[in-house]
Structures are given as structure tokens and as C-alpha cells.
Amino acid sequence: MGRRILITGVDTFWGSMTAKSLEDDPTIDTIIGLGTSDPKVELERTECLRADHNYSIVSRIIKSTRVDTVMHTFMATESTAYSGRMLNENNVIGTMNLLAAVGGSSSVKRLIVKSSSLVYGSSSQDPYFFDETSKRPSPARLRIEKSIIEAESYVKDFAQDNPHIAVTLLRFCNVIGDNIATTITRNLRKRVLPYLLGFDPSIHLIYEDDVVSALVFAANSDLEGIYNVAGDERVPWSEIASIAGAKLIPLFAYATNVISAPLIKTGIVKVTPELMELMKYGRGIDNTKFKTAGFSYKYTTSAAVAKFCELNQLRINLGKTKPEYKYQKDVESFFKHSPSVIKEAAQPE
Amino acid sequence: MEKSTKSTAQKEVESKIVKLVDKSDKTVGQSFRQSDVDRWGRSESTRQLTRKIFDPIYSKYFRTEWDGLEKIPAKGGALLVSNHAGAIPPDAPVIMHGIEKELNRPVYGLADFWFRTLPIGGTLWNRAGGVPAHPSNAYGILHDDQQLALVFPEGVKGPSKLYKDRYQLRRFGRGGFVEIAMRSGVPIIPIAVVGAEDAMPILTKFPSVSKALSLPYFPLTLNQVLLTPFVGPILASVAYLPAKFKVRVLDPIYFDVPPDQLRYSKTKVLDESENIRIRIQDAIYDMLAHRKNPWLG
The missing domain is CATH 3.40.1130.10 (Glycerol-3-phosphate (1)-acyltransferase)
Structure with missing residues (x-):
């Protein structure tokens, strides 16, 4: 029997992209996608199911499908994704329910969790590069950070209680890419980038393709433990703007929300509380552990910015709005189940 | 047997195509750094x-x-x-x-x-x-x-x-x-x-001022005493003897x-x-x- 994978959060960009790239792997028999809404991209052989926001249905699905690998990709890592209460519901309660379901099954051998380097925070007492064992010097203040830290603590407990399940936790740095909308890309698309007056922190970025390949790499490997995933090079904030050809818009570093309110409220620049923290001290991430494990990045931080700009320019010159794929249930089920569709014979091993 | 060799040949072609695509993508594995700021922030x-x-x-x-x-x-x-x-x-x-x-x-x-x-x-x-x-x-x-x-x-x-x-x-x-x-x-x-x-040289310190300004210390220096009449208080605070x-x-x-x-x-x-x-x-x-x-x- 081939491998059977359950992807939770298939409605998120990461979940659907991971499902899409796992579909190419003939050793995987079954891919089941579980999400709170329809997938973001066209999926050929992934069977998609709907769940509510706290994933209470997941236990029944795991029991009945007997999957061997579970991927947890629905953790929200930007505070724009959900309002406060929903964020907790999604990140913390969702993770808790998922872990309870995985722990109760006898079939699951691997669990891959997509987390964020937000757990390290950003403060003046930070080391220049956080490795997987680094402790956070400053206590978490932001709701998004708290929710991810809490979810991660559940994962750590789970890994201890279930030594027969290989748990891989990936901490991703800020993502940039043509298909993903983050606060940074929203700014860069408008050729602006806010910054705090007098500060020029350096950060890592990872290109969206590398995020997906990292998740797929983890699913296909036998890694265990925590891994940082971040593009090579730690690049200053001002340099990111200059690579992207974006204009730096100054925000006052103290009482930012009050003094710079006109810029933020009118939407000239987009900021989130977590970006505000990042803009002061940045965050350095030591990615050697994941590289030593065999993963190779396609894009460095600066290349990720350059690639993003290239594709953004292409989009502008083509004059098209975002070429969005609309998932249509009846069309998909036609391709999957209709006897009229001539399916290619399954290829031998 | 024949099929399997065919599939490996096919795989080779596929990997070559992937490599070609990667090659035409000039951003892969490249650096687009513009400044000389190193990983510790030194330029x-x-x-x-x-x-x-x-x-x-x-x-x-x-x-x-x-x-x-x-x-x-x-x-x-x-x-x-x-x-x-x-x-x-x-x-x-x-x-x-x-x-x-x-x-x-x-x-x-x-x-x-x-x-x-x-x-x-x-x-x-x-x-x-x-x-x-x-x-x-x-x-x-x-x-x-x-x-x-x-x-x-x-x-x-x-x-x-x-x-x-x-x-x-x-x-x-x-x-x-x-x-x-x-x-x-x-x-x-x-x-x-x-x-x-x-x-x-520091002549004396004012702990209450440094506390209020959240500075490590707030000194009165010989430089300030000697130079303020000539160059003003700000320059006198930073000028060395x-x-x-x-x-x-x-x-x-x-x-x-x-x-x-x-x-x-x-x-x-x-x-x-x-x-x-x-x-x-x-x-x-x-x-x-x-x-x-x-x-x-």
C-alpha cells in the first residue's frame, strides 16, 4: 500500500500548494485535504473536505481513512488573517483538536507542523541569529505570537507523549511571493515600504516556492524535531526596498500608531503589529540545521525579492488582475468521478 | 524491464527540463544584494x-x-x-x-x-x-x-x-x-x-537625571566645564581633550x-x-x- 496523507488547512495557500505538489508523487496513494473553505488552487486527485474552524471533525476522518502522515498547515501567521477570537480558535483550538485526533489514531506515523519564526519575537536583547534552541528574550505581547507559542507548546507536549510519531515542526520566516498576499507584499506591490525612522533592521525572507518545497521535503523525509526555514542572507530593510524599487515611507518610531495614523489609516502603508516589531530590531534566523538535513533553497532573501518584483512587473505589463483560479465543485467532481472522463492508466512503480 | 528503463530515461529528460527552467530563471541561487552590509550589520x-x-x-x-x-x-x-x-x-x-x-x-x-x-x-x-x-x-x-x-x-x-x-x-x-x-x-x-x-574625565554623575532619561549614566565632564564657554554646551559634551x-x-x-x-x-x-x-x-x-x-x- 502506498502512502496516505492528510493535509489540514487545504483551504490555505500553503495547504493547497503542498497538496498540489504532493499529487505528482506516485508513491502517495491518497491525499485528503481538509479545510474550512474551498482550496485556493486546482487540485486533481486530492479529496477535499470541509471542516469548521476548530477542526473538530478531524478525528473521525483520521480514523476512517487511516492516513499515515498528517500535515498541519492552517496555522495563521499574520494577524490580518483572522480577528482576535477567531485567531485563537484557529491556531490554538484547531491545533489542539488536530493533535488529539492524531494521538488517538494508530495509523499516523508522521506529523508535520507549519509554524512561524514569530515565536522568537523581535527585541533589542535578541541574538543576531536565532537557532532552534534559542530562548525568546522578551515575553510575547502580540496576540498572534501568543497563539503560535501556545500551539507550539501543545505540539511539543504531543511529541513527548507520542514517541512513536515523528513530529517535524517547521518555523518559517516572513514569506514573499507572487501568489501570496502578506503585509510586505501588499506594500511592495504599491512600490512602498514603511520603516521606522532611524532604524534599519535586517530580516530574512523566503520565497513561496521554497516554503512549499520545505513542507514537501519534510513530508518525504524522516526528520524529527524543530527546524528553522529561512532564506540565506540577512538583508537590511532599506536594501529590500531598494531591490524592490520601493519608496521608503518613514513612520515615527515612538507612539507610531498615534503620530503615523494618517499614513496607516488611509492605507498608504500597510502595517500589522507584528511588522511594527520587526521593523525595529528585525530577526535573524539560523537556517543551518534544515540545510544540513538536506534541504536546499532555490532563492536567497535578495533573490526572493527580485523574483517577486520580476513577476509583479510581468503582471503589471500583462495588464491582468490576479489570475485567480476559481474552484468549482461540480467541475472538479466531474473530472474526478464522471465515467465520461477517460483516466490515464495508473503507472506501474 | 523495458518499461522501467523507459521511465528512468523519461525521468532524466524531466530532470533536464527542470534544470533548464531553473537555468532560465536567473534568480535561482543568485544574490541580488546591493549593499555591503554583512550578516552582523557591519558595512x-x-x-x-x-x-x-x-x-x-x-x-x-x-x-x-x-x-x-x-x-x-x-x-x-x-x-x-x-x-x-x-x-x-x-x-x-x-x-x-x-x-x-x-x-x-x-x-x-x-x-x-x-x-x-x-x-x-x-x-x-x-x-x-x-x-x-x-x-x-x-x-x-x-x-x-x-x-x-x-x-x-x-x-x-x-x-x-x-x-x-x-x-x-x-x-x-x-x-x-x-x-x-x-x-x-x-x-x-x-x-x-x-x-x-x-x-x-568624569567629575561627577547625576543618577536621577540618567534614570529619567533612561541613559546608563549622566556625567558632568571636565570637557563640559572647560569647553562650554568657547564652543557651547552641546559640542563641549562630545569634544575630547x-x-x-x-x-x-x-x-x-x-x-x-x-x-x-x-x-x-x-x-x-x-x-x-x-x-x-x-x-x-x-x-x-x-x-x-x-x-x-x-x-x-
């Missing part, structure tokens, strides 16, 4: 500018003299340990400038996190080679990058001391710098500096312990730390014994 071009501005102060104003510069290795990591003094300590730029000028090697100055919190100044400090003194930063510079790092184990206790306590070395922290050098497997090179104390600088590099200390250990014997660490402090202190006494006055050396 060589900023340093060059700093050196240009600082060189007249270094050679004409302070008339810096080095002794034993050849003891600093031309390559490989080493932790430079020195005494620290003066209200705005000039010893750090003097040592960094001297080594970069004479040996053409970058020096990273490890200092308090507080610098990072300063708008503008903190960024300039970082670009000019200042790095927060976190053990993991020091290890990265010394062990991974095999560079020189400069540290003042007295910390803020050095520059904040009054002129009456001049050239009396304070406690050397908790010996963290020895542990870092041991872990990184690099020698410690003690450096004794004479002159910094006299370039900006023309003290003669003498820098003596002492013999490197190698530790016979294996690197990369999580912990080292606290006894050994503190012994070594005290030993280094005494060696620097003795060198300073020796240099002062042969000094005619603070201005001519």
Missing part, C-alpha cells in the same frame, strides 16, 4: 567613511602609538579584551581603527544591547561594526567567521567611573568573555589602553580546553578572567609609570 563602505573621518583624530589629535601590534594574528579568530574608560569611551574606535588601518582586518566591537535601541545612532553603530554582546553573536564572529572581536569586560562600569578612580580596572563581568573564547576555540589578546581616561593615546598589545592567551563545550569549569573561567584583568592592570601601571603627562605621553 565596509560605512567603515571606510568612518575611518576617513576618524583618522585625523586618531593620528593627529590623539597621536596614537601602538606597541606589540604584531601579536594580533593576521588571520583566524581572536577575542581582543581591553580596558574601557572616558565618558564617551574613545578606546573602542581607537582600537578598531588602528587594527583595521594597520592590519587591514575588520574588528567587530561587542557592546551593550542598549546601543541597538537608539534611533539613527544605533543603526550607524551597527554599520560601523558594533554588534550586541550576545554569546551567540560572539561565537558566530569568532568561531564561524574566524574574525576579530573586541570586548570590554568592565562594561558600563568602566566608562562611568569618576576621574579619581582613573586607571583602576573594575570587575570583569562574570567571566563570560573567557567562556566564549574557550567555546569558540580562539585565543584572548589583552590590550591595555592609556589615554581614554584623560580624553573625557587632546590626550596622548598609547595602546599596548599583551601576549595572547591560549586555553587548553576543548572548544564547543556547553559549560566550562567556573573556577577556571573566573581564574583566567582575573588573570587577564591583572595583566592588563599591571601593563597600565607600567605604562603610567613611564608617562610624563597625559597630553604629551
Whole structure:
């Protein structure tokens, strides 16, 4: 029997992209996608199911499908994704329910969790590069950070209680890419980038393709433990703007929300509380552990910015709005189940 | 059998196509860096500018003299340990400038996190080679990058001391710098500096003001008293007196312990730390014994 994978959060960009790239792997028999809404991209052989926001249905699905690998990709890592209460519901309660379901099954051998380097925070007492064992010097203040830290603590407990399940936790740095909308890309698309007056922190970025390949790499490997995933090079904030050809818009570093309110409220620049923290001290991430494990990045931080700009320019010159794929249930089920569709014979091993 | 060979051939073609696509994608594996800011935030071009501005102060104003510069290795990591003094300590730029000028090697100055919190100044400090003194930063510079790092184990206790306590070395922290050098497997090179104390002597301090401004200390310096009538209070607070600088590099200390250990014997660490402090202190006494006055050396 081939491998059977359950992807939770298939409605998120990461979940659907991971499902899409796992579909190419003939050793995987079954891919089941579980999400709170329809997938973001066209999926050929992934069977998609709907769940509510706290994933209470997941236990029944795991029991009945007997999957061997579970991927947890629905953790929200930007505070724009959900309002406060929903964020907790999604990140913390969702993770808790998922872990309870995985722990109760006898079939699951691997669990891959997509987390964020937000757990390290950003403060003046930070080391220049956080490795997987680094402790956070400053206590978490932001709701998004708290929710991810809490979810991660559940994962750590789970890994201890279930030594027969290989748990891989990936901490991703800020993502940039043509298909993903983050606060940074929203700014860069408008050729602006806010910054705090007098500060020029350096950060890592990872290109969206590398995020997906990292998740797929983890699913296909036998890694265990925590891994940082971040593009090579730690690049200053001002340099990111200059690579992207974006204009730096100054925000006052103290009482930012009050003094710079006109810029933020009118939407000239987009900021989130977590970006505000990042803009002061940045965050350095030591990615050697994941590289030593065999993963190779396609894009460095600066290349990720350059690639993003290239594709953004292409989009502008083509004059098209975002070429969005609309998932249509009846069309998909036609391709999957209709006897009229001539399916290619399954290829031998 | 035939099918399987076909599929491997097919796979080869596919991988070639992937490689072609990757090749036409010029961003893959490339760097698009535009500035020369390294991974510790140091920028060589900023340093060059700093050196240009600082060189007249270094050679004409302070008339810096080095002794034993050849003891600093031309390559490989080493932790430079020195005494620290003066209200705005000039010893750090003097040592960094001297080594970069004479040996053409970058020096990273490890200092308090507080610098990072300063708008503008903190960024300039970082670009000019200042790095927060976190053990993991020091290890990265010394062990991974095999560079020189400069540290003042007295910390803020050095520059904040009054002129009456001049050239009396304070406690050397908790010996963290020895542990870092041991872990990184690099020698410690003690450096004794004479002159910094006299370039900006502190007459008295105002603890309540420093507390209110959240500064490490708020001093009244001799410079302010002497120079304010001529150049105004702001310039007088940052202008140095023309003290003669003498820098003596002492013999490197190698530790016979294996690197990369999580912990080292606290006894050994503190012994070594005290030993280094005494060696620097003795060198300073020796240099002062042969000094005619603070201005001519």
C-alpha cells in the first residue's frame, strides 16, 4: 500500500500548494485535504473536505481513512488573517483538536507542523541569529505570537507523549511571493515600504516556492524535531526596498500608531503589529540545521525579492488582475468521478 | 524491464527540463544584494567613511602609538579584551581603527544591547561594526567567521567611573568573555589602553537625571566645564581633550580546553578572567609609570 496523507488547512495557500505538489508523487496513494473553505488552487486527485474552524471533525476522518502522515498547515501567521477570537480558535483550538485526533489514531506515523519564526519575537536583547534552541528574550505581547507559542507548546507536549510519531515542526520566516498576499507584499506591490525612522533592521525572507518545497521535503523525509526555514542572507530593510524599487515611507518610531495614523489609516502603508516589531530590531534566523538535513533553497532573501518584483512587473505589463483560479465543485467532481472522463492508466512503480 | 528503463530515461529528460527552467530563471541561487552590509550589520563602505573621518583624530589629535601590534594574528579568530574608560569611551574606535588601518582586518566591537535601541545612532553603530554582546553573536564572529572581536569586560562600569578612580580596572563581568573564547576555540589578546581616561574625565554623575532619561549614566565632564564657554554646551559634551593615546598589545592567551563545550569549569573561567584583568592592570601601571603627562605621553 502506498502512502496516505492528510493535509489540514487545504483551504490555505500553503495547504493547497503542498497538496498540489504532493499529487505528482506516485508513491502517495491518497491525499485528503481538509479545510474550512474551498482550496485556493486546482487540485486533481486530492479529496477535499470541509471542516469548521476548530477542526473538530478531524478525528473521525483520521480514523476512517487511516492516513499515515498528517500535515498541519492552517496555522495563521499574520494577524490580518483572522480577528482576535477567531485567531485563537484557529491556531490554538484547531491545533489542539488536530493533535488529539492524531494521538488517538494508530495509523499516523508522521506529523508535520507549519509554524512561524514569530515565536522568537523581535527585541533589542535578541541574538543576531536565532537557532532552534534559542530562548525568546522578551515575553510575547502580540496576540498572534501568543497563539503560535501556545500551539507550539501543545505540539511539543504531543511529541513527548507520542514517541512513536515523528513530529517535524517547521518555523518559517516572513514569506514573499507572487501568489501570496502578506503585509510586505501588499506594500511592495504599491512600490512602498514603511520603516521606522532611524532604524534599519535586517530580516530574512523566503520565497513561496521554497516554503512549499520545505513542507514537501519534510513530508518525504524522516526528520524529527524543530527546524528553522529561512532564506540565506540577512538583508537590511532599506536594501529590500531598494531591490524592490520601493519608496521608503518613514513612520515615527515612538507612539507610531498615534503620530503615523494618517499614513496607516488611509492605507498608504500597510502595517500589522507584528511588522511594527520587526521593523525595529528585525530577526535573524539560523537556517543551518534544515540545510544540513538536506534541504536546499532555490532563492536567497535578495533573490526572493527580485523574483517577486520580476513577476509583479510581468503582471503589471500583462495588464491582468490576479489570475485567480476559481474552484468549482461540480467541475472538479466531474473530472474526478464522471465515467465520461477517460483516466490515464495508473503507472506501474 | 523495458518499461522501467523507459521511465528512468523519461525521468532524466524531466530532470533536464527542470534544470533548464531553473537555468532560465536567473534568480535561482543568485544574490541580488546591493549593499555591503554583512550578516552582523557591519558595512565596509560605512567603515571606510568612518575611518576617513576618524583618522585625523586618531593620528593627529590623539597621536596614537601602538606597541606589540604584531601579536594580533593576521588571520583566524581572536577575542581582543581591553580596558574601557572616558565618558564617551574613545578606546573602542581607537582600537578598531588602528587594527583595521594597520592590519587591514575588520574588528567587530561587542557592546551593550542598549546601543541597538537608539534611533539613527544605533543603526550607524551597527554599520560601523558594533554588534550586541550576545554569546551567540560572539561565537558566530569568532568561531564561524574566524574574525576579530573586541570586548570590554568592565562594561558600563568602566566608562562611568569618576576621574579619581582613573586607571583602576573594575570587575570583569562574570567571566563570560573567557567562556566564549574557550567555546569558540580562539585565543584572548589583552590590550591595555592609556589615554581614554584623560580624553573625557568624569567629575561627577547625576543618577536621577540618567534614570529619567533612561541613559546608563549622566556625567558632568571636565570637557563640559572647560569647553562650554568657547564652543557651547552641546559640542563641549562630545569634544575630547587632546590626550596622548598609547595602546599596548599583551601576549595572547591560549586555553587548553576543548572548544564547543556547553559549560566550562567556573573556577577556571573566573581564574583566567582575573588573570587577564591583572595583566592588563599591571601593563597600565607600567605604562603610567613611564608617562610624563597625559597630553604629551
